Amino acid sequence: MTTTDDRLAKMSLRPSDAVPRPTTEPLPPGPRTPALFQSLRLMRFRHTFVPKMRRTYGDVFALKLVPESRPLVLFDRLSATKEIFGSDPEVFHAGKGNAVLGPIMGEHSLLLVDGAQHKRARKLLMPAFRPRAMEGYRSVVTQLAEDEVGSWTPGREFRSLERMNGLTLEVILQVVFGVADEARLARLRPLVNATVDVKPIVLLGWGYPFLQRFGPWKKVVEVQRELDALLYAEIAERRAAADLHERTDVLSQLLLVGESEGEQPLSDAELRDQLVTLLLAGHETTASGLSWALYELGRHPDLMRRAQQAADEGDDDYLEAAMKESLRLHPIIPMVVRFLMKPATVGGVRLPAGVSVGPSILLSHQDPEHFPEPERFRPERFLEGHPTPNTWIPFGGGVRRCIGAGFSLMEGVVVLREVLTAYDVRVLPGHDDGPRVRNITSVPDQGARIVVSPRA
Ligand code: HEM
Numbered sequence: 001m002t003t004t005d006d007r008l009a010k011m012s013l014r015p016s017d018a019v020p021r022p023t024t025e026p027l028p029p030g031p032r033t034p035a036l037f038q039s040l041r042l043m044r045f046r047h048t049f050v051p052k053m054r055r056t057y058g059d060v061f062a063l064k065l066v067p068e069s070r071p072l073v074l075f076d077r078l079s080a081t082k083e084i085f086g087s088d089p090e091v092f093h094a095g096k097g098n099a100v101l102g103p104i105m106g107e108h109s110l111l112l113v114d115g116a117q118h119k120r121a122r123k124l125l126m127p128a129f130r131p132r133a134m135e136g137y138r139s140v141v142t143q144l145a146e147d148e149v150g151s152w153t154p155g156r157e158f159r160s161l162e163r164m165n166g167l168t169l170e171v172i173l174q175v176v177f178g179v180a181d182e183a184r185l186a187r188l189r190p191l192v193n194a195t196v197d198v199k200p201i202v203l204l205g206w207g208y209p210f211l212q213r214f215g216p217w218k219k220v221v222e223v224q225r226e227l228d229a230l231l232y233a234e235i236a237e238r239r240a241a242a243d244l245h246e247r248t249d250v251l252s253q254l255l256l257v258g259e260s261e262g263e264q265p266l267s268d269a270e271l272r273d274q275l276v277t278l279l280l281a282g283h284e285t286t287a288s289g290l291s292w293a294l295y296e297l298g299r300h301p302d303l304m305r306r307a308q309q310a311a312d313e314g315d316d317d318y319l320e321a322a323m324k325e326s327l328r329l330h331p332i333i334p335m336v337v338r339f340l341m342k343p344a345t346v347g348g349v350r351l352p353a354g355v356s357v358g359p360s361i362l363l364s365h366q367d368p369e370h371f372p373e374p375e376r377f378r379p380e381r382f383l384e385g386h387p388t389p390n391t392w393i394p395f396g397g398g399v400r401r402c403i404g405a406g407f408s409l410m411e412g413v414v415v416l417r418e419v420l421t422a423y424d425v426r427v428l429p430g431h432d433d434g435p436r437v438r439n440i441t442s443v444p445d446q447g448a449r450i451v452v453s454p455r456a
Pocket of ligand 1: 110111112122277278281282283286332333335336337396398399400402403405407
């Protein structure tokens with residue numbers, strides 16, 4: 001079995017020798033400040049930094065990032081988005097673009113692998129996210145959402161992000177593990193939370209392994225050891241479970257999946273990495289999207305009433321549109337990144353191997369040509385027709401499009417329905433919110449504070 005320390009030792013942000021080094025060929029314009037400074041601004045202040053770069057340099061610009069001052073070329077050009085999503089995955093590697101997540105998610109993580117390894121992992125994970133599987137998860141989400149919403153205190157302001165985080169964690173634990181040993185779940189919750197809470201500075205510091213003996217880096221290693229021990233114990237027990245074939249949770253499906261797909265089944269180390277990936281990728285992202293949706297509906301009483309009517313009538317389309325509009329206006333992940341293994345032309349720009357490229361989700365969602373009045377929260381825009389392809393891209397695209405996109409929209413609709421059939425939602429005057437970076441996701445800085453009251 002791979003131990004935590006073996007795993008962490010292998011994970012470095014420094015690309016291996018097989019990865020092309022960036023050349024000195026000219027790149028699109030960009031700032032000349034040190035790579036560490038640019039990396040911190042991109043990680044920490046992306047909501048102001050990226051639009052500023054767009055205003056200064058135009059619709060394509062190059063940043064330099066740690067380690068090794070590797071270039072990242074960001075586009076706000078539809079032709080580039082289309083080409084990147086439709087590109088050859090053997091040339092446009094996504095896993096290397098996500099290397100910053102390696103220490104936490106592990107080398108086998110679907111988010112980190114490329115080429116044949118990605119194809120295999122995606123094939124093995126996909127059945128657990130097909131529409132048929134989704135139906136089974138819907139009842140789990142409904143039950144947990146009902147319990148959560150029933151526990152709220154009317155008339156008292158609270159941070160919806162905190163409540164949504166608690167709820168989506170419960171949902172993903174149940175969906176991934178099924179009804180598992182409650183004592184083990186109780187130990188897992190704080191470890192998953194601590195892992196999600198890893199600060200950008202800690203992730204950036206991973207390029208310097210000696211730091212793992214100190215402060216926050218040491219703490220991450222300790223949390224990882226404990227988390228791994230629990231996950232391996234869960235995997236071992238589940239492998240031996242008599243009712244494995246009847247279970248509908250993701251772990252049980254993954255344990256069986258190799259058999260039917262004619263593939264080598266997933267090893268324990270692979271399972272560990274995919275489980276951590278799903279727990280982390282599927283939890284705070286959806287919580288943030290949901291809390292923004294509640295916040296925006298709370299600020300727009302007319303839209304809130306429209307959504308309540310939809311909830312009463314079982315009209316999922318409007319609730320889904322509210323969730324989609326919330327993800328447009330407040331993208332949770334700011335950009336999609338691919339690493340060029342060979343030189344390529346993207347959006348009309350010739351780029352050398354060793355460079356990362358990506359569409360900026362933030363900029364794409366604010367384009368007035370595709371989203372008139374882009375600053376306005378208007379779910380109707382998703383009912384009036386489909387957005388131009390490759391402009392609404394909260395879940396990325398192409399062969400790497402988010403595997404949980406359907407799941408998180410389903411979860412969003414179910415939770416909004418539970419909230420809105422029970423309560424009126426409002427935001428108190430002056431309690432406006434804005435985005436803040438947490439780990440790699442964007443969340444409402446003030447936690448999207450709302451007040452609920454029983455419906456009149
Ligand atoms: C609102 C919620 C979510 C947002 C905004 C989101 C966003 C994203 C984005 C932008 C990507 C990268 C796509 C690309 O590179 O083209 C991604 C990938 C991924 N997401 Fe999500 N995600 C969400 C929910 C979920 C959920 C619920 C799960 C799992 C239960 C999940 C699991 C994954 C995985 C495993 C990948 C990697 C896919 C691959 O590389 O093949 N995500 N997500």
